[in-house]
Amino acid sequence: xxxxxxxxxxxxxxxxxxxxxxxxxxxxxxxxxxxxxxxxxxxxxxxxxxxxxxxxxxxxxxxxxxxxxxxxxxxxxxxxxxxxxxxxxxxxxxxxxxxxxxxxxxxxxxxxxxxxxxxxxxxxxxxxxxxxxxxxxxxxxxxxxxxxxxxxxxxxxxxxxxxxxxxxxxxxxxxxxxxxxxxxxxxxxxxxxxxxxxxxxxxxxxxxxxxxxxxxxxxxxxxxxxxxxxxxxxxxxxxxxxxxxxxxxxxxxxxxxxxxxxxxxxxxxxxxxxxxxxxxxxxxxxxxxxxxxxxxxxxxxxxxxxxxxxxxxxxxxxxxxxxxxxxxxxxxxxxx
Amino acid sequence: xxxxxxxxxxxxxxxxxxxxxxxxxxxxxxxxxxxxxxxxxxxxxxxxxxxxxxxxxxxxxxxxxxxxxxxxxxxxxxxxxxxxxxxxxxxxxxxxxxxxxxxxxxxxxxxxxxxxxxxxxxxxxxxxxxxxxxxxxxxxxxxxxxxxxxxxxxxxxxxxxxxxxxxxxxxxxxxxxxxxxxxxxxxxxxxxxxxxxxxxxxxxxxxxxxxxxxxxxxxxxxxxxxxxxxxxxxxxxxxxxxxxxxxxxxxxxxxxxxxxxxxxxxxxxxxxxxxxxxxxxxxxxxxxxxxxxxxxxxxx
Numbered sequence: 190x191x192x193x194x195x196x197x198x199x200x201x202x203x204x205x206x207x208x209x210x211x212x213x214x215x216x217x218x219x220x221x222x223x224x225x226x227x228x229x230x231x232x233x234x235x236x237x238x239x240x241x242x243x244x245x246x247x248x249x250x251x252x253x254x255x256x257x258x259x260x261x262x263x264x265x266x267x268x269x270x271x272x273x274x275x276x277x278x279x280x281x282x283x284x285x286x287x288x289x290x291x292x293x294x295x296x297x298x299x300x301x302x303x304x305x306x307x308x309x310x311x312x313x314x315x316x317x318x319x320x321x322x323x324x325x326x327x328x329x330x331x332x333x334x335x336x337x338x339x340x341x342x343x344x345x346x347x348x349x350x351x352x353x354x355x356x357x358x359x360x361x362x363x364x365x366x367x368x369x370x371x372x373x374x375x376x377x378x379x380x381x382x383x384x385x386x387x388x389x390x391x392x393x394x395x396x397x398x399x400x401x402x403x404x405x406x407x408x409x410x411x412x413x414x415x416x417x418x419x420x421x422x423x424x425x426x427x428x429x430x431x432x433x434x435x436x437x438x439x440x441x442x443x444x445x446x447x448x449x450x451x452x453x454x455x456x457x458x459x460x461x462x463x464x465x466x467x468x469x470x471x472x473x474x475x476x477x478x479x480x481x482x483x484x485x486x487x488x489x490x491x492x493x494x495x496x497x498x499x500x501x502x503x504x505x506x507x508x509x510x511x512x513x514x515x516x517x518x519x520x521x522x523x524x525x
Numbered sequence: 526x527x528x529x530x531x532x533x534x535x536x537x538x539x540x541x542x543x544x545x546x547x548x549x550x551x552x553x554x555x556x557x558x559x560x561x562x563x564x565x566x567x568x569x570x571x572x573x574x575x576x577x578x579x580x581x582x583x584x585x586x587x588x589x590x591x592x593x594x595x596x597x598x599x600x601x602x603x604x605x606x607x608x609x610x611x612x613x614x615x616x617x618x619x620x621x622x623x624x625x626x627x628x629x630x631x632x633x634x635x636x637x638x639x640x641x642x643x644x645x646x647x648x649x650x651x652x653x654x655x656x657x658x659x660x661x662x663x664x665x666x667x668x669x670x671x672x673x674x675x676x677x678x679x680x681x682x683x684x685x686x687x688x689x690x691x692x693x694x695x696x697x698x699x700x701x702x703x704x705x706x707x708x709x710x711x712x713x714x715x716x717x718x719x720x721x722x723x724x725x726x727x728x729x730x731x732x733x734x735x736x737x738x739x740x741x742x743x744x745x746x747x748x749x750x751x752x753x754x755x756x757x758x759x760x761x762x763x764x765x766x767x768x769x770x771x772x773x774x775x776x777x778x779x780x781x782x783x784x785x786x787x788x789x790x791x792x793x794x795x796x797x798x799x800x801x802x803x804x805x806x807x808x809x810x811x812x813x814x815x816x817x818x819x820x821x822x823x824x825x
Contacts, residue, residue, distance in 0.1 A: 199543070292539065292542040293542075314626070317626040318660075321626065321658055321659075326660075342683070343679045343683050343684055343685040343688075344678060345674075345678050345687075391663060391667070392719075395663075395720050395723065395724075396719065399718055399719040399723035403723060403749065403750055406749075407749045407750075476741050477738075480737035480741055480756065481738050482799070482802060483758060483759060483799075484600055484737025484757050484758070486549060486794060486799075487600045487737070487757065487794075487795070488596075488597070488599040489545075489549055489794075489798075490599065490791045490794035490795070491598065491599025491791070492599070493549055493553055494557075494791075497554065503554065503557070504553065504554060504557025505557070506556075506783040506786070506790060507782075507783040507784065508783065
């Protein structure tokens with residue numbers, strides 16, 4: 190059997206299983222909401238008198254709450270099926286599967302999901318940039334009355350220094366945009382130089398303080414690290430382990446530094462030290478790789494958990510549904 | 526043997542993807558149905574996080590930074606939940622901030638999941654406050670060192686920080702004895718250490734929960750500059766078990782809510798995936814050495 194046919198069968202089996210899951214037990218992938226009536230007392234001011242503002246919010250709720258309420262009173266209106274949230278749930282499942290489908294090969298579903306993610310991310314960053322940076326910081330300093338009256342009534346009035354700083358920031362921002370102009374692109378080099386200068390100034394000090402000095406100090410630990418017990422004496426094994434850790438740390442630092450010290454040919458003692466240094470580096474890379482795998486598997490597990498729990502209703506760790514999920518899975522397997 | 530090696534050499538990588546999917550999905554189904562999780566033994570780094578929070582007396586202000594987004598939620602949400610769970614149980618004054626734009630929404634979700642659900646006696650604005658997001662990365666950290674209100678003038682709900690009871694007595698970052706950081710990248714724990722912890726002269730302690738990718742880069746800071754570290758989902762599971770065992774009522778047989786077992790549930794798929802990875806590495810090495818041996822034979 191050719192691999193392509195095999196994979197068509199694998200996908201077909203998955204589609205059939207999802208179809209079966211939809212038709213047995215409670216079905217799958219439905220979202221419910223609960224009506225919550227909200228109100229707030231608005232204090233009187235010069236423009237209007239005191240009043241009470243009321244509105245209704247619909248909060249997501251577990252299916253079992255809807256089912257219990259429906260069982261008690263079929264005409265209840267507190268809980269309701271949510272088309273919007275259900276469509277959102279199906280879209281989330283579709284996009285998750287579309288992204289996974291790239292593992293088989295590139296396809297229109299994957300490209301659609303990719304384009305949607307990029308578009309939504311760009312739009313979201315644009316909105317965040319405007320409302321969380323430009324409005325409170327720039328407009329809040331340059332047009333404080335407008336921002337205070339229309340958007341952020343609690344925003345403190347800017348000081349003169351802040352206003353001057355924001356005019357400076359506005360000028361730098363406009364200069365940066367000159368990069369897009371057909372002529373005068375060189376003007377954008379000035380704000381870039383300013384950004385690089387400030388960043389370098391901040392980073393150099395902090396790196397020297399926290400990475401160079403503090404890390405060097407942390408390496409100068411005594412080779413013998415006594416671990417004192419509750420009775421005041423040295424504890425043998427903890428002392429041995431702590432001392433061994435410090436000895437390995439010092440050896441590792443010296444050997445790794447030797448490996449990166451190219452003024453001396455890596456022969457003899459220097460060569461052997463450099464070789465030990467390589468081993469330390471390899472162990473470090475291995476640990477980094479292991480942690481990366483762990484992180485990626487955790488993300489994969491989270492998505493599969495979403496598909497099994499919220500979409501397929503195969504598992505129910507949080508007890509969101511009434512029917513025993515194990516029985517649904519069992520009946521599905523029996524059917525199969 | 527040679528036929529087996531030939532199959533390995535020509536194996537379609539998609540079979541490996543399928544095997545990985547099954548090795549992750551199988552334990553999720555099993556744990557999801559049975560509710561059983563793997564036992565965890567907390568390491569010193571996870572214990573240190575627990576001890577640092579436990580050492581604070583009730584009412585002490587603690588700065589909790591959510592510097593991540595939903596893309597890393599699979600790893601970081603469980604540790605964020607447990608961290609807030611312990612802080613709420615301890616009665617600490619929680620001040621939530623975010624230097625990532627999606628942080629405030631994740632803070633709200635965690636508050637809803639933990640504080641509103643299990644600690645309804647805690648009042649917003651008094652016992653906890655979501656100050657929200659501020660753009661500027663390291664610049665915000667530097668400003669916080671001298672003037673907290675200048676870095677965060679208003680809360681997420683638009684209230685001036687000077688009017689928030691939970692922020693009473695907070696002038697600068699060093700007024701928080703502990704910084705709890707949950708991070709997924711830049712800006713994150715490394716920047717907090719570089720710009721705040723190192724500059725505070727030891728006044729602020731810091732514990733962090735981070736993604737697996739960041740963990741090796743943060744270990745050199747522990748335990749001197751970083752007082753506790755939760756590395757990836759493993760660290761989250763260790764800390765979760767520690768918090769659950771300490772907060773579970775001694776005389777009750779009530780089950781621990783599923784939201785407080787999220788990290789421990791995810792260790793099952795980790796086991797399956799890692800066993801598969803080890804098997805693949807061994808098979809890959811067998812294929813490599815067999816191929817090299819056959820080449821040597823062919824040459825000689």
